[in-house]
Amino acid sequence: MTKKKLLMGNEAIARGAVEAGVKVAAAYPGTPSSEVFSTLARFAKEYGYYAEWSVNEKVALEVAAGAAYAGARAIVSMKQVGLNVAADPLMTLAYIGIKGGLVIVVADDPGPHSSQNEQDTRKFAQFAKLPVFDPSTPQEAKDMTIAAFELSEQTKLPVILRPTTRVCHVCQDVVMEEVPKKDQAFVFEKDPSWVIFPSLAYQKHIWLNEMQEEIAAAFNYSPFNKLVLKNRTGVVTSGVSYNYVREALAQLGQEVSLLKVGTPYPLPEKPVLELLRNVDRLIVIEEQEPVVEDQIIKIAWKNKLNHSISGKNDKLVPREGELNVDKVRAILAGFLGVEDKTTAEQSPPPPLPARNPVLCAGCPHRASFFAAKEAVKGKPAVFAGDIGCYTLGVAPPLNAMDTCLCMGASVTIASGLSKVESGVKHLAFLGDSTFFHTGLAGLVNAVYNNADITLVVLDNSTTAMTGHQPHPGLPCTATGVNDKVISIAEVCRALGISLVKEVDPYNLAEAVDAVREAVDFTGPAVVIMKRECVSLVKPAKICWVTDKCVGCKVCMNKLGCPALVPAGEKVIIGATCTGCGVCRQVCPADAIEEVAK
Amino acid sequence: MSQDIVIAGVGGQGTVLASRIIAEAAILANQPVFTSETIGMAQREGCVTSNVRIGEPLYGAVIPDGKADVLIGFELAETVRLLPKLKPGGTVIANATKIVPVSVATGKSVYNEAQLSEYLNEWPGSCYIFDASRLAEEAGSFKAVNIVMLGALSTLPDLLFTSEQLLEAILAMVPPKTTEINKKAFLAGRQALGGS
Numbered sequence: 001m002t003k004k005k006l007l008m009g010n011e012a013i014a015r016g017a018v019e020a021g022v023k024v025a026a027a028y029p030g031t032p033s034s035e036v037f038s039t040l041a042r043f044a045k046e047y048g049y050y051a052e053w054s055v056n057e058k059v060a061l062e063v064a065a066g067a068a069y070a071g072a073r074a075i076v077s078m079k080q081v082g083l084n085v086a087a088d089p090l091m092t093l094a095y096i097g098i099k100g101g102l103v104i105v106v107a108d109d110p111g112p113h114s115s116q117n118e119q120d121t122r123k124f125a126q127f128a129k130l131p132v133f134d135p136s137t138p139q140e141a142k143d144m145t146i147a148a149f150e151l152s153e154q155t156k157l158p159v160i161l162r163p164t165t166r167v168c169h170v171c172q173d174v175v176m177e178e179v180p181k182k183d184q185a186f187v188f189e190k191d192p193s194w195v196i197f198p199s200l201a202y203q204k205h206i207w208l209n210e211m212q213e214e215i216a217a218a219f220n221y222s223p224f225n226k227l228v229l230k231n232r233t234g235v236v237t238s239g240v241s242y243n244y245v246r247e248a249l250a251q252l253g254q255e256v257s258l259l260k261v262g263t264p265y266p267l268p269e270k271p272v273l274e275l276l277r278n279v280d281r282l283i284v285i286e287e288q289e290p291v292v293e294d295q296i297i298k299i300a301w302k303n304k305l306n307h308s309i310s311g312k313n314d315k316l317v318p319r320e321g322e323l324n325v326d327k328v329r330a331i332l333a334g335f336l337g338v339e340d341k342t343t344a345e346q347s348p349p350p351p352l353p354a355r356n357p358v359l360c361a362g363c364p365h366r367a368s369f370f371a372a373k374e375a376v377k378g379k380p381a382v383f384a385g386d387i388g389c390y391t392l393g394v395a396p397p398l399n400a401m402d403t404c405l406c407m408g409a410s411v412t413i414a415s416g417l418s419k420v421e422s423g424v425k426h427l428a429f430l431g432d433s434t435f436f437h438t439g440l441a442g443l444v445n446a447v448y449n450n451a452d453i454t455l456v457v458l459d460n461s462t463t464a465m466t467g468h469q470p471h472p473g474l475p476c477t478a479t480g481v482n483d484k485v486i487s488i489a490e491v492c493r494a495l496g497i498s499l500v501k502e503v504d505p506y507n508l509a510e511a512v513d514a515v516r517e518a519v520d521f522t523g524p525a526v527v528i529m530k531r532e533c534v535s536l537v538k539p540a541k542i543c544w545v546t547d548k549c550v551g552c553k554v555c556m557n558k559l560g561c562p563a564l565v566p567a568g569e570k571v572i573i574g575a576t577c578t579g580c581g582v583c584r585q586v587c588p589a590d591a592i593e594e595v596a597k
Numbered sequence: 598m599s600q601d602i603v604i605a606g607v608g609g610q611g612t613v614l615a616s617r618i619i620a621e622a623a624i625l626a627n628q629p630v631f632t633s634e635t636i637g638m639a640q641r642e643g644c645v646t647s648n649v650r651i652g653e654p655l656y657g658a659v660i661p662d663g664k665a666d667v668l669i670g671f672e673l674a675e676t677v678r679l680l681p682k683l684k685p686g687g688t689v690i691a692n693a694t695k696i697v698p699v700s701v702a703t704g705k706s707v708y709n710e711a712q713l714s715e716y717l718n719e720w721p722g723s724c725y726i727f728d729a730s731r732l733a734e735e736a737g738s739f740k741a742v743n744i745v746m747l748g749a750l751s752t753l754p755d756l757l758f759t760s761e762q763l764l765e766a767i768l769a770m771v772p773p774k775t776t777e778i779n780k781k782a783f784l785a786g787r788q789a790l791g792g793s
Contacts, residue, residue: 006620006630031637114637136657137631170658171617171632173624243657250656325661347719349677350712354700357608357643392641397703465638560699562642575739576609 007174009167010035012138013105016145017075018047019177020101023186024067025051026060028437029466030079031114032168033107037077038467041478047179053469053478056407056437057082061089061104065158068098069194070186073149077105080119081406085438087124090158092196094128095204097156100186101149104130108164110287110322116387116406118320120288121162122238126265129208131215132160133224134239134264138172144224144262151218155211164287166240166322216266224262227271230255233336234275234282238264238292241285241323248329254336261286267295276305283335284311287323310335358395361563362539362578364531365390365458367505369400370559370582371529372427372456374508375515379425382417386410386430386439389465390458393429397560401429408438415442415451425519427454433463433471435488446524447495454518455526457488460533468536492526499525506531508585534578541579541594545571548591555583555592599652600757601660602750605679606647606671607696608640611743614770615669616647618747619758621766623651626758633658642698644675651757667753669746671729672696677713686722690749690790692742694730725749725790732785737778744771744779748786760787 007015013036017025025044027037037053044051050067054060057078064074078086083106090104106124109115125132133148135141141163148159193200219225237245238261249256259275261267264286275282276299284293290312300307311317316331333340359366369390372383385391385401386409394401403413410428418426430439435457446453463469470476472486492500499521501514511529518525543563551569555561563577573583573592584592602619606612616632623630628651635645648660660682668683670676670691683689693714700706717724729749733742744767751760764783771779787793 004624006617006624113635113639166633166658169634169636171620171630171634172658173620173630240657247656247661250654251661324659325657329661346680347716349680350709350716351707352678352713353674353698353708354706355607355642355644355674355698356700357638357641358699360609360641389641392638395699396705397699556702557704560703562699562702564702565697566702 003176004173005176006171007138008035008169008171009138009141009163011039012142012172012174013145013161013163014039014043015174015176016142017103018043018179020146020149021073021180021182022075023049023072023100024064024074025049025076026054026063027077028054028057028060028082029463029469030082031466032109032165033077033079033082033105034466034469035168036105038469040075044479051478053471055472057086058089061086064102065089065093065098068100068102070100070188072100072186074100075103075105077107079115080106080108080121081116082106083121083124085407090128093158094130094208095201096194096196098152098158099156101152102158103145103148103152103161104158105161105163107168108162108288110164113165118288120291121160122264122291123289125160125162126291129212130158130160131155131263132162132265134262135161135163135167136240136242138167138170139174140224140262141167142174147224155215157211164240212266216268219263219266219268220270222263222268225268225271226260227275229257229278231257232278232280233257234259234279235332236261236275236282236284236292236296238286241287241328244323244325244328245285245332247325248332251325251329252333252336252338252340254332254338261292264292265295267292267299269299272296272299273303276300276303276307279307281308282310283316284309285317285323285328285331289319356395357392358560358562359389359392360534361561361576362534362580363389364460364505364529364534364580365393366398366559366561367508367580367582368456368458368511368529369393369398371505371508371511372515373400374512376425376427376519380423381425381427382414382421384410384414384417384426384428386434388431388434390429390431395560397557407434408442411439411442411446411453411455414453415446415449418452425454426452427456427519429456429458432457432459432461432473432488433469436472440491443492443524444495447497450523452522453524454515455524456515457526457528459488459528459530462533462536464533464535468533489528497524497526500528501526502528502530504531505529506580506582508582534580539578539597542577542597543573543579543581543584543592543594545573546591546593548589550589550591552588555587558586559583598757599650599654601665602649602667602669603660603665603679603682604647604649604669604671605675606645607675608643608645610671611740612645612647612671615743615747616649618763618766618770619649621770622758622763625762625765628652628757629655631655631658644678646679667750669750671742671746673710673713674708677717680720683722688722688753689717689720689724690746691717691724691726692729692746693726694728727789729786729789732789733782736781736785738775741778741782744782745786745789748783749790751783752787752790752792
C-alpha cells in the first residue's frame with residue numbers, strides 16, 4: 001500500500017526536495033513560503049544535507065547557487081517580494097547557469113493575505129527567462145519539485161517553482177516515496193564560463209534565448225499540462241485556478257474543452273494549438289497577471305488563428321486579488337451564457353465588529369511604540385516603519401507608523417526625509433531580523449552620510465511574524481548552535497554611532513528617556529528595545545484590575561492591548577494577559593496590580 | 598460522498614490545529630482530504646478560517662459559499678461572519694463566548710451580542726450554541742476550546758470518520774502532557790451536544 005501523509009503544501013515541497021536528493025537548502029522566511037525551509041531544516045540531520053537560514057534572499061540564492069556550481073542539488077525558498085531582493089543574482093545566474101539542479105521556490109500571495117504587493121513570479125520567470133512550474137495542489141507541488149530538479153540539470157538552468165498561498169497553506173494526503181541514499185563528492189570544475197564578462201554575457205544571452213524554445217518544446221509532453229477536448233468552447237487555466245474551474249463547471253453542470261497548464265512559462269505550443277484548432281472561442285482563467293493568456297494570444301497570432309480569446313484583456317477575469325470557486329463560477333456563467341444559480345439568500349447579518357489583526361497581548365512592540373510616542377510628544381516627528389509583526393503598530397490606538405515600504409526601508413526612508421524636512425524628528429523602527437536582512441546596509445549609509453535619525457530596533461530575539469525563525473543575533477542556527485552571536489549594539493558602536501542605548505520596553509520610564517535622548521542627539525542614534533517575543537515565554541505573572549478602577553479606560557484607549565476588555569463602565573483583564581505590566585504603568589488611578597500566576 | 602467543514606475563529610484560538618486533527622481523522626478513515634488555513638498576519642488576533650474537505654469528489658481546498666455541511670464557530674461574531682459558507686439546512690456548532698476586538702474596546706466598532714445570538718438562532722438548520730470556553734477551562738485550560746468543539750462535532754450523525762478516529766487523531770497531535778485535559782475537553786464537548 002502506498003504510504004500517505006497529511007502534508008502542508010510547503011512540507012510537500014520540502015519532501016519533494018528530500019526525495020530528489022537535495023544537498024543544500026537556504027532561505028529567508030516570508031509568508032507564505034516559510035515552512036518549505038523550516039521543514040527542510042527539521043530533516044537535515046536525518047537525511048544528511050546542509051540547511052541554513054540566510055540573512056536575506058539574495059544571500060540564500062547565492063549560497064544555493066555556489067553549491068549547484070559544484071554539481072550538488074540545491075533549493076532556495078522565499079516569498080514573492082523576496083525574489084526582488086534576490087533579483088540581482090537571479091538575472092545573471094540565468095546566463096551563467098548551474099551544474100547541479102537548482103530549484104528556486106517563490107511563493108506568491110494573491111489577495112494579498114500577508115504581503116505588501118501581489119507581484120506574479122511567473123512574470124518574473126518570464127523576465128529572467130527561466131522555466132516556471134505552477135502547482136495546483138500539495139501533491140502536485142511535490143511532484144513538480146522533483147521534476148524541477150531534473151529539468152534544471154537537463155537544461156543547466158535554475159528552475160522556479162511558484163506555489164501560491166492556496167498551495168503553500170493547504171494540507172493534503174500526499175504520497176510518500178522512498179528517499180534514495182547517495183553519497184556523492186562534489187567538485188567545482190574551474191572554467192572561464194563561470195565568470196560573467198560582457199563578451200561572455202552576449203554569447204550566453206544567445207544561448208539563453210535558444211533555450212526558451214527548447215524548454216517550451218520539452219513542456220509539450222509534460223505530464224503537468226493536460227488537455228481534455230469535449231466541445232467547441234475552451235477554457236485554459238493555470239495553478240490553483242484549475243481546482244476552481246473544475247468545481248465551478250460541476251456546479252454549473254457544464255462541460256468545456258479544458259487545458260490545464262502546469263508550466264506557464266515557457267508555454268508549450270502543442271497543447272495550445274490543439275485546443276485552438278478544436279474550439280471556436282476560449283477563456284483563460286489564471287490568478288494575477290495574464291501570463292498564459294498573453295502567450296496564447298501570441299501563439300494564435302503566429303499561427304494566423306483568429307479566435308476570440310477572453311480573460312484579462314477583455315476584463316472578464318480580474319487581475320487583482322485571489323480567485324475562488326464563487327468568482328470563477330460567475331465568470332464562467334457569463335462566458336458560457338448560462339444562469340448562475342446562487343444559493344438561497346439569507347437575511348443580512350447584524351453589524352459585525354471589525355477584527356483586524358493586532359499586536360498580541362503583552363507584545364513588547366506595543367510598549368516600544370508607546371514609549372517612542374511619549375518621548376516625542378509635542379515635537380513634530382515621523383515614524384518610518386518596516387516589515388514584521390511591528391507593522392501592526394500602524395493600527396489605532398497606537399497609530400505609530402507613518403511609512404512602510406519594504407524590508408529595511410525604515411532607516412533609509414527616514415534618512416531621506418531627514419535631508420529635506422527641517423524641524424522634524426525622524427525615527428525608524430525595525431526588528432532584529434530585519435536589521436540583519438537589509439537594515440544594516442541602510443544604517444551604514446546613514447552613518448556615512450550623517451543622517452540625523454533615530455533608529456529604534458525592536459529586538460524580540462526572533463523573526464516573529466513568519467513563525468519564530470532564528471537570525472545571526474541569536475545563539476542558534478537553523479539546525480544547531482551558533483557560538484558567534486552578533487550583538488546589534490556592538491555592530492552599531494563599531495559603525496561609529498556614539499549614542500547606542502539598550503533598554504527593556506516593559507520599563508516605560510527608561511524606554512521613554514532613552515528615545516528622548518536619542519531624538520535630541522544630532523546625527524544617527526540607536527535605541528535597542530530588548531524584550532523576548534511573548535509567544536516564546538511562559539508568563540510568570542498576570543495583571544488584574546483592582547476596585548480602584550475609575551473607568552477612565554486610559555489603559556485601553558492608549559495601548560489597545562487585546563487583553564484589556566471593557567466591562568460595563570470599567571475594565572477587566574482577560575485570560576490572554578502575559579503580565580507585561582505596561583498597563584499598570586499607564587493607569588492614572590493606580591488600579592492595576594501584577595500578581596504571580 | 599463528500600463533506601465540507603468550515604471553522605471560524607480568532608487568531609490564537611487553535612483553529613489550525615483543529616482542522617489538521619479533522620484531516621488526520623479523515624486519513625484514519627481512508628478518505629482523501631484537503632484543508633486550507635489562515636496562516637500569517639491574521640493569526641495575530643484577526644479573523645481566521647479553516648476549511649476541511651473530505652471524501653469524493655474533491656476539487657480544491659477552499660469551500661465555496663453556501664456549500665459547507667458544518668460550520669464550527671469558535672467565537673460568536675466570527676460564527677455569524679462565516680454563516681454564508683453554510684449550505685441551506687447545514688449544521689452550526691458555535692461557542693457562545695465572545696472575544697471583544699480592540700476596535701470595539703476603543704470605540705471604533707460595535708459588538709452587539711444579543712443581536713448576533715438572535716440572528717444565529719434564526720438559522721434554519723440545526724444550530725447548537727454553548728459555552729465551550731467555560732467547558733475548556735473546566736477541563737483544565739482555556740486553550741482546549743478547539744478540542745471541546747471537536748468533541749461536539751463528533752456527535753453529529755453521518756460524519757465520514759468516527760468519533761474514536763477523531764479522538765485518536767487528537768491524542769496523536771496534542772502535546773503528551775496535555776492528554777488528560779484534552780480527553781476531558783473532548784468528552785465535555787460531546788456531552789454539550791447530548792453525547793456521552
